[in-house]
Amino acid sequence: MFRATLKSLLARKVRLILSGLAVVLGVMFVSGAFVLTDTLGRSFDAIFADAYEGVDVNVAARPKIDVGETEGMPVVPEPVPAAVLEKIRAVPGVAEATGLVAVDGARLIGANGKVVASFGPPQLGENWTGESELVQLREGRAPQADDEIVVNRALATAGKVKVGDRVGVLTLQPKQEFTIVGVFGYSGGRDSIGGANEIMFTTPVAQRLMLGTPGTFSNISVTAAGGVSDAALRDSVAAAVGADFEVRTGTQLSEEAAAGMKEALSFFNRILLGFAAVALLVGTFLILNTFSIIVAQRTRELALMRAVGASRRQVIGSVVLEAVAVGLVASVLGLGAGIGIGALLAYLFSTFAGGLTLAGIGVPLSAVVGAFAVGLVITVVAALLPALRASRIPPIAAMQDVATPDRPLTRVTVAGAVVTAVGGALLALGLTGNAGGNTLATILGGVLFAFIGVALLTPLISRPVVGLLGAVFAWSVPGKLGRLNSGRNPRRTAITAAALMVGIALVTGVTVILDSAKSSIGGLAQDNLKAELVIAGAQSGPRPPSFDPAVLEKAAAIPGVRLVDGEYGDLAMVGGQRTWVAASSDIAALRQIFGAEPTAGDIDRLAPDEMLVSSDTATARGLSVGSKVPVQTSRGEARTYTVTGIYAASQLTNPVVLPAEAARGFTIPQPIQGFIQLAPGTRVADVQPRIEALLADSPEVSVADREAFIEQQTGQLDGLLTMIQILLALAIVIAVLGIVNTLALSVLERTRELGLLRAIGLRRAQTMRMITVEAVVISVFGALLGVVVGAGLGAAVVEALRDEGITDLVLPWTQMGIFLGLAAIVGVVAAALPAVRAARINVLGAIAHD
Numbered sequence: 001m002f003r004a005t006l007k008s009l010l011a012r013k014v015r016l017i018l019s020g021l022a023v024v025l026g027v028m029f030v031s032g033a034f035v036l037t038d039t040l041g042r043s044f045d046a047i048f049a050d051a052y053e054g055v056d057v058n059v060a061a062r063p064k065i066d067v068g069e070t071e072g073m074p075v076v077p078e079p080v081p082a083a084v085l086e087k088i089r090a091v092p093g094v095a096e097a098t099g100l101v102a103v104d105g106a107r108l109i110g111a112n113g114k115v116v117a118s119f120g121p122p123q124l125g126e127n128w129t130g131e132s133e134l135v136q137l138r139e140g141r142a143p144q145a146d147d148e149i150v151v152n153r154a155l156a157t158a159g160k161v162k163v164g165d166r167v168g169v170l171t172l173q174p175k176q177e178f179t180i181v182g183v184f185g186y187s188g189g190r191d192s193i194g195g196a197n198e199i200m201f202t203t204p205v206a207q208r209l210m211l212g213t214p215g216t217f218s219n220i221s222v223t224a225a226g227g228v229s230d231a232a233l234r235d236s237v238a239a240a241v242g243a244d245f246e247v248r249t250g251t252q253l254s255e256e257a258a259a260g261m262k263e264a265l266s267f268f269n270r271i272l273l274g275f276a277a278v279a280l281l282v283g284t285f286l287i288l289n290t291f292s293i294i295v296a297q298r299t300r301e302l303a304l305m306r307a308v309g310a311s312r313r314q315v316i317g318s319v320v321l322e323a324v325a326v327g328l329v330a331s332v333l334g335l336g337a338g339i340g341i342g343a344l345l346a347y348l349f350s351t352f353a354g355g356l357t358l359a360g361i362g363v364p365l366s367a368v369v370g371a372f373a374v375g376l377v378i379t380v381v382a383a384l385l386p387a388l389r390a391s392r393i394p395p396i397a398a399m400q401d402v403a404t405p406d407r408p409l410t411r412v413t414v415a416g417a418v419v420t421a422v423g424g425a426l427l428a429l430g431l432t433g434n435a436g437g438n439t440l441a442t443i444l445g446g447v448l449f450a451f452i453g454v455a456l457l458t459p460l461i462s463r464p465v466v467g468l469l470g471a472v473f474a475w476s477v478p479g480k481l482g483r484l485n486s487g488r489n490p491r492r493t494a495i496t497a498a499a500l501m502v503g504i505a506l507v508t509g510v511t512v513i514l515d516s517a518k519s520s521i522g523g524l525a526q527d528n529l530k531a532e533l534v535i536a537g538a539q540s541g542p543r544p545p546s547f548d549p550a551v552l553e554k555a556a557a558i559p560g561v562r563l564v565d566g567e568y569g570d571l572a573m574v575g576g577q578r579t580w581v582a583a584s585s586d587i588a589a590l591r592q593i594f595g596a597e598p599t600a601g602d603i604d605r606l607a608p609d610e611m612l613v614s615s616d617t618a619t620a621r622g623l624s625v626g627s628k629v630p631v632q633t634s635r636g637e638a639r640t641y642t643v644t645g646i647y648a649a650s651q652l653t654n655p656v657v658l659p660a661e662a663a664r665g666f667t668i669p670q671p672i673q674g675f676i677q678l679a680p681g682t683r684v685a686d687v688q689p690r691i692e693a694l695l696a697d698s699p700e701v702s703v704a705d706r707e708a709f710i711e712q713q714t715g716q717l718d719g720l721l722t723m724i725q726i727l728l729a730l731a732i733v734i735a736v737l738g739i740v741n742t743l744a745l746s747v748l749e750r751t752r753e754l755g756l757l758r759a760i761g762l763r764r765a766q767t768m769r770m771i772t773v774e775a776v777v778i779s780v781f782g783a784l785l786g787v788v789v790g791a792g793l794g795a796a797v798v799e800a801l802r803d804e805g806i807t808d809l810v811l812p813w814t815q816m817g818i819f820l821g822l823a824a825i826v827g828v829v830a831a832a833l834p835a836v837r838a839a840r841i842n843v844l845g846a847i848a849h850d
Contacts, residue, residue, distance in 0.1 A: 021737055023327060025730055026283050027334025027375045028341055029276030034367035035342025037262075037269040040349060042359035044261045047194040048254040050186075054134055055250035056230045057222040057237055059088060062246055065573055065634050076634040076667045077103060079216030084241055088220055091240045093228040099217035101127040101206040105543055105668075106199045107700070108151065109168035109175070110159030115700050119352055121195035123543075125171055127206035133187060139163050140182030143202050150182035150200045154192035168697070169199060171209035172669060174548035175697040190357065195350075212635065212669070275727040278506060280378050281448070282731045285455065285499035286738035287326075287382035289492060291319065292389070303394065312391035319390050323383035324376065331375030338371065339363055412491075413460050420453025427793075431800030447793065451502055454789055458494035458501075466493060466781055473773045478766040481757075482773025485746075486781075492742065497782030499738040500826075503731035504786025504819055505793065507724070511812045512794025513801075514721050518714040519808040525710045531563075531593045532684050533691060534709040535674030537701035544569070545700035546670035552585055554694050555674070560682030563589040566671035568663035573632040574656055575621060581631070582654035583663040585671065587612075593675045594653055601625040601645035606659040611641040617655040618646045631658070636665020676703075735782065736830050743775055743834035747841075755843050764839040771835035776827035783823030787816045 052058070061078035080099070088097045106125025107115045116123075128143050128150060140163040143149055149169065151161070161167055161180055168175045184200075185191050192198070200206070207214050224233045230249040238247040248256070305315060343361045350358050426446030430439050470483025486493055537545030549566060556564040566585035571578055584590040587606050596603060599615050606612065611631070613623055623629065627643040639662075647653065663669050678687060684705050691703040704712065747754065754767065762770075791811055798809050 021330075021734075023280075023283050023287070023330035023375050023379055024334040024337060025734055026276055026280035026378065027331055027371045028337040029272060029279055029730065030374050031335045031338025031367040031371040032341035032345065033269050033272035033276065033338075034364055034370055035339050035361065036272070036345045036349075037265045038364040038367070039342060039346040039359060039361055040265055041258070041262045042362065043346075043350075043357065044194070044265075045254075045258045046359055047357065048257040048261075050134070051193050051257075052250035052254045054132060054223075055221050055253065056224040057234045058219055058248055058250065058253055059084070059222065059237060059241060060219040060246050062244060063634075064632055065571060065578065077211075077218040079211045079213045080218065080220060080245070082215045082217070084245070085217065085220055087240055088222060088237055091233075091236050093225050093233050093236055094222055095225040096223040098129055098221045099127075099203075100129065100221055101125070101201075101203065101210050101218050103210040103218050105171060106197075106210065107170040108155055108159050108161070108197065108199060109170070109699055111161055111165070113699060115170065116155060116159040116197060118195075118197055121192075121197065123197045124199070125169075125206060125210040126198060126200045127203040128200040129203075131184075135184055135186060138183050138185045140180070143181055143200065146202060146205050147178050148181045148202070149178045150184055151180060152192050152196075152198040153183055153185045154195065155197040155199070156180070156183050157191065158197070168699075169209075170546075170698075170700065172212050173209055174550070174670070176209070194357075275730065276374075278502065278728065278731045279734055280374060281451070282499045282502050282734045282738075284378055284382045285495050285502075286734060286741060287323070287379055288385065289495040289499075289738060290741055291323065291383045291386035292492070292495070306394070315391045316387045319383055319387035320380060323379045323387075327376040327379030328372075330379065331372045334375060335363075335368065335371040338367065342367075412456050416453050416456030416458075416460075418453075419449050419456060423447070423449030423451075423453050427796060431797060450789070450793065451498075451505070454501070454785065455494065455498035458498055458785065459490040462490040462493045462497065462781065465784070466777055469780055469784075470773065470777045473777070476766075476769070477762070478769035479773050482770045483777060485770070486774045486777040492746075493778055493781070496738055496742045496778050497785060500732065500735035500779060500782030500823070501785040501789060503728050503735055504783050504823070505790035506731070507728050508787050508790025508812075508816060508819065509794040509797070510724050510728075511721060511815055512791055512810065513797050513806075514717045515810040515812050516794070516798045516808050517806050518717050519810045520806045521714055522710050523808060524805065525706070525713075528595050529593070529675075529706060529710075530595060530677060531565075531675035532678045532706055533676040533688060533703055534706060535676070535691070535695065535701055535703050536672075536709060536712070538712065543668065544672045546668050546672050547674070547695060547698035547701045549585070549671055551691075551694045551698065552671065552674060555676055555691055558687060558690050560679050560687050561676055562679040562682075563592055563675075563677040565589040565593055565675045567673045567675070568660075568666055568669070568671050569654070569673075570634055570663075570666035570668065572634070572656075573630075575629050575631075577621075579617075579656055580654060581633075581656040581658055581662075583658045583660050583666070585660050587657070587659075589675075589677070590657070591647075593677055596647040596653060599646045599648055601643070603645035603647050606644070606657070608659050608661045609639070609641055610644040610659065612645045612647060612657040613643055614649040614653060614655045615646055616649040618643075631656075631662075633662060633665035634667040635669070636662065674703075732826075736826055739775055739779060739827065739830040740833065742778070743771060743831060744837070746774075747771070747834050747838045754838055754841050758841065758843045767839045767841075768831075768835040771838050772828055772831040775831035775834075776824050779823040779827030779830065780820060783820050787819055791816070 059080065061080050063076060063078055065076070082099065085097055085099045088094060103125055104122040107123050110116045130142070131137055137150070138153060140150065149167075151159075156162065159167070163180055163183060165180050166177055167180060169178055178201075186193055201209065204214065207216055211218060222233065222237060224230060230251065234247050234249050238245075241247065305318075306312075310318075339361070346358055346361065423446045426442050426449060428446075430443035430446055466486050467483065470479070470486060473479030474483055535547060535551070537547075539545060552564050552566040555561060564586065567590075568583040568585075570581060572581045573579075574581060584606075588604050590596070591603055600618075601612075603612050611629065613621075618624065623643050623646075625643055625646065628640050629643060630638060630640050632638045641658065663671075676687070676691065678684065688703055688705065695701060695703060758764075758767065795809055795811075798806055
């Protein structure tokens, strides 16, 4: 039986290779994700080990607010007083203690007049403490005067600046001019560590610009005396400085920094694995269809095996063994491809991140185990149903010229209805927030069950829908034959179409959600934002762009300007909860520009110790006019504010508004957005150039009219949609392979039929058109299913998000039409090889084919 299975496998290697390709692509995604995260993880391990190589012990004040890696703002270090440095120097076992300033947020204006951007790595402003084994001057000298700086080689290259250039630098304060007097690098010929852009000032200037407090440091680096261990020194220093400071060894700092980065990478890894799961789901349909067709074609062969003594278990084992062989080969190939894809993505990541030095490409055990586990499990599970069907073939079938008859669709229809209902119930639980702490898992489970349920229901509608779609081609004999062929086996057509449905449905659903979000945001802004001009910039890192607050006063003095409001923003602890808060330069202007309406109290003015809250925040936290609320900002001291007004909640307004004085304690004590309302009759074109001139020293931002600003804000969703479409394209490619495989197997199955058609006058070109019509009808049927299911899922999500501000349901009719048109093209492409093969069939040989 084993030898017979091997011979059968070798005889059908081409069709099994096509099935295996689906598994290869899915496994590639899985193993590639693990290779990528392993490579980047080890790279960051090396980077942070280098960064803290000369640090035995580090002392830093506890931050007032802990900010996570993905919360959108840089961590603000609490300044360490110089007195602490002297106290540490007096601790026994300390050989040397150095006060350092190293804070994210120093942006160099390059030779082109634009800020040198960083897409991830920090932009550090530091104090120059001299050369060391790690830091080495490559050109020039150290900074000595207050207007002198040195920059690392990576930043000098990116900004196209050199020693002697006069450049602008943005920090906690507006643009200031400095002369570059030196360029430094790192041991080993490195231009940076981890792609960071670094600007080093004299110590007093770094303290003033990066910490805002003279005579303080962001941290203190301590070197142990001979014979003193790092751990012992850490404990001695910790006892000396007290509980207000965090004291760690260099090894601890390196491990904690790497762990934080790996946590961010794990999120990216989960995204890639999610798309891999989609590809594997589509591949499952393809493998199921392939083995079902093969079993149908081998009916007489399997019956003969049963007749000569093969048991049902042996027949099942034969089919499963074929699946195992396909799965093993696909896993090996997918693992190899995944290693290549992981290496490529790591290289692209390092390039995008500003020259990150990569560790060697490795293959973690998780990639190998994941590749073989996924490849084998998916293939074997997909082949089980056809294997069971094969075992039920009676020996008497060997004596008959049989074709596998259509079975009643009652069972599969009932099963489909039940599974679809389960999927709908899970989606309802997840989208309405009634899934406890498992909202995401519940929604994903609901989507999975919905797809499977629709796939099971598809045979019921495939024949009438396919017949209707095929009517377009029924004007010719090949068209009529193609139409009939595509509907002759509802199950086969349904499974093939369902594979394409999954990819199209996900793309359609995501498009519906994002287009609805864009429309809702745009409509809300058009209705509520009563400012003709907006000052803002595109955020490319953890720090939002900001501008000189003096621009607001100068803008207000321009003829034709009626109201000006500058908005500051930050994360703060409000009543013990981390909350995004805003501060306004002019509360009265803010109310008029955003059309805020009071629900209680006065929202037209704020004293330095007063605050406003939105109605939903007040309800959620039990606040009312007169409530006392403690607030801790990133840089300021804790302060208690009194609620003096509550305004109607809006998606355009922040939950908490503080007076302008509070912005001094924000992470970024400069406005991040400005809103300008013009007097009636004033043209935007007359005022906008004058505002642009005021922003000459704030190159991170620009001024745009309201429509352009809204388009800029919603345009970020277009980039997200494009990324998702690219990743989901893999699932669609697998579905195309499924159509190719189904047609190829169908041509083999109908060899005699095709020979007879050719014998009675069907020409080669007509044969090819017949196969092409069949492919196009199946492809369009799958795309139509995907468009309908995707639009339904997207509409359900939009309805569930209505309370979150997504109030408009937008169906992308143009894109859905494009999907259907592309499906027809896909059908033509998929039919090419099977159609050519069908046209080349030897007529006499085909008629004699058994």
